[in-house]
Amino acid sequence: MRGLVKTLGACAVIGAGLGWFLTAPDPLEPAFGAGLTADPEAGGLVFAAGGCVSCHAAPGAEGDGKQVLAGGLAFASDFGTFYAPNISPDPNAGIGAWSLPGFARAVTRGVSPDGQHYYPAFPYAAYQHMQDQDVVNLFAYMQTLPADPTPSKAHDVGFPFNIRRSLGGWKLLFMQDEFALSGEHSPEVTRGRYLAEGLAHCAECHTPRNALGGLDRSQWLAGAPNPSGKGRIPNITPGKLDWSESDLVAYFATGFTPDYDSAGGEMAEVVGNLAQLPQSDREAIAAYLKAVPAVP
Structure with a gap:
């Protein structure tokens, strides 16, 4: 019994040390x-x-x-x-x-x-x-x-x-x-991927999360519950969003949808940010959104 206790204690110490090492902040x-x-x-x-x-x-x-x-x-x-x-x-x-x-x-x-x-x-x-x-x-x-x-x-x-x-x-x-949209792509889509998955962090709102708060990459940009509890953040993959690239580019610049509705809430802030970017960057994000896998 004493030997078992010592072994378990040693394992606990080793496990704690390994956990401490693995959770250290990246340099x-x-x-x-x-x-x-x-x-x-x-x-x-x-x-x-x-x-x-x-x-x-x-x-x-x-x-x-x-x-x-x-x-x-x-x-x-x-x-x-x-x-x-x-x-x-x-x-x-x-x-x-x-x-x-x-x-x-x-x-x-x-x-x-x-x-x-x-x-x-x-x-x-x-x-x-x-x-x-x-x-x-x-x-x-x-x-x-x-x-x-x-x-x-x-x-x-x-x-x-x-x-x-x-x-x-x-x-x-x-x-x-790794980027969620893997593989080689055109320069325009590659730029859009950098903007959408990196700087603009679109997935932080448009991708559902698991119980620990991690993004469910199998449902990338497929929509998610609104943290405010009001409504749902939409699916913006080609499986749901049927806007053309030109529709998307116009929306990013003006906030107006093809149906003459307008962006509201947090998305109005996003549009205000995207409108400051060069036209080529808005076109790149639109090309990226057309390239991501469709999720029904």
Whole structure:
């Protein structure tokens, strides 16, 4: 019996050590961005494609006030309520004291400058696809925005989801670095895939999730329950959405559907972001949506 207890104890210690190792936050090259020249103007387009304003502007902000990324917007979920943080250039309340490598690690790895996992309400599982140059440009652009001293609001998340280290396990399970639309494609579709699966993180809303909050990649863009509890976010695969590419491009620029309806709710914000992109990028996203597998 003593031998069995010792064996079980040793296995428990080894298992705990292995779990601690596997859930460690991912590192990032300390010299990230070396040799790249920042272009804040190009970063503004990355900022628009990424929808940063939609989440990080203060609730109710309008006009130029949306450029003040004070945070505070609430995101209800089955795991608790998350609040968008202050990501303005304020050195204390925001990210003004962050380095470029620290910023890149947060955006593409979901790890804070002090080495803690971020919750995946921050769509880093999509942003991991960002090209280094786009990260550098985005960081440069965000330094040009107004600073705001509003402290970030703490998330309202209970046990066991408040154990940050466990998010390392979530990342192992669900943070896949392969694109959902695999294989070789035309340059236009490839660009659309980068925008839709990466920067614009379309799947975060349009793909259903499993019990642990991971995206069900077998139902990619097939629609999902609205977290607000009101209605359903639609299926935008060719299995349901029968709009032409030109219809999609027009919708991304104006918000008007082929039936002369208009985008509402969160999608109106998305259209406002996509309308700032070059026409070629809207055409690329439309081509991508026509290329994804149809889901009835």
